[in-house]
Amino acid sequence: MFNRKVSAAVTLLLVALVTLALVASALPVFAGQASALPLHARLVATTPKDGATVPTVQEVRMTFSEDVNEQFLRVEVTGPDGDEVDGKPTVDGATVTQPLLADLPRGEHEVTFRVVSVDGHPVSGKVTFTTTTAPASATPTPSDTASASPTPSATATPTPSPTPGSAAAATSADEDSTPWAAIVIGLVIGVLLGAVVVRLVLARAARRGSSTGGPTGAPTDRP
Structure with missing residues (x-):
């Protein structure tokens, strides 16, 4: 039982690390696309x-x-x-x-x-x-x-x-700025996906523990 808990904790940690790595690797892509977006006339x-x-x-x-x-x-x-x-x-x-x-x-x-x-x-x-x-x-x-x-x-x-x-x-002061909102949305989506995966892993580990565990009390003798 202890080994299963350790395995679930390790899996949770790995999922969190993978999620953070994916989000971090996507940031340069978002930044590059944002800088390449055409601005208004100037x-x-x-x-x-x-x-x-x-x-x-x-x-x-x-x-x-x-x-x-x-x-x-x-x-x-x-x-x-x-x-x-x-x-x-x-x-x-x-x-x-x-x-x-x-x-x-x-x-x-x-x-x-x-x-x-x-x-x-x-x-x-x-x-x-x-x-x-x-x-x-x-x-x-x-x-x-x-x-x-x-x-x-x-x-x-x-x-x-x-x-x-x-x-x-001299151009208009209301030119579009870098769409950081897209980056923030990407981060939020990544964190939510990571949370869903972690929830599924924990639920699966809990089901395995309940299916393999024995009865908690000793049987009573019938008269």
């Missing part, structure tokens, strides 16, 4: 690049990871002189193009956008760039031409370039 590239310094710009082009719904598109471009858009933006699949004024003033410009992907997910953010060429209509004043010595170039100091993740940070 900004993947811009022309000019975010934080870039260029001579001048005629248009701003933004490319997203999914096609964009033109009906809910909004793009604003502002600079030293205010609004700088020239007409409505156009959409070609996942690429949005916003024409700009012909002669942009020299300085920093900010592009603010809000788009909705084909799956209905909104994406918003902003991109900045700096131009260094003055408009062609700006002619030098007499005081500038009469200068005895040339003055240092008055090009605008480029703003510090943001980190590579700035475009990603």
Whole structure:
């Protein structure tokens, strides 16, 4: 009887260890699948690049990871002189193009956008760039031409370039996070399965003990 109890305890321990091993081995698979899941639309590239310094710009082009719904598109471009858009933006699949004024003033410009992907997910953010060429209509004043010595170039100091993740940070804050709920559910299922197996093993051991055990009391003599 003692040997049967020891055997049942060993079996219980082995089942628990196997269950934990299976759950632990499944965690990397869940994590890999979670990281491979496609996210909602996000900004993947811009022309000019975010934080870039260029001579001048005629248009701003933004490319997203999914096609964009033109009906809910909004793009604003502002600079030293205010609004700088020239007409409505156009959409070609996942690429949005916003024409700009012909002669942009020299300085920093900010592009603010809000788009909705084909799956209905909104994406918003902003991109900045700096131009260094003055408009062609700006002619030098007499005081500038009469200068005895040339003055240092008055090009605008480029703003510090943001980190590579700035475009990603511009995407909507409600992007799907890693589905840890699936991992937790997997763990719960594994533990429940282990508990069921343990219950079955213990019940089987109890049935064996009751079927092999003798009578508890001695028979009485009949008169």
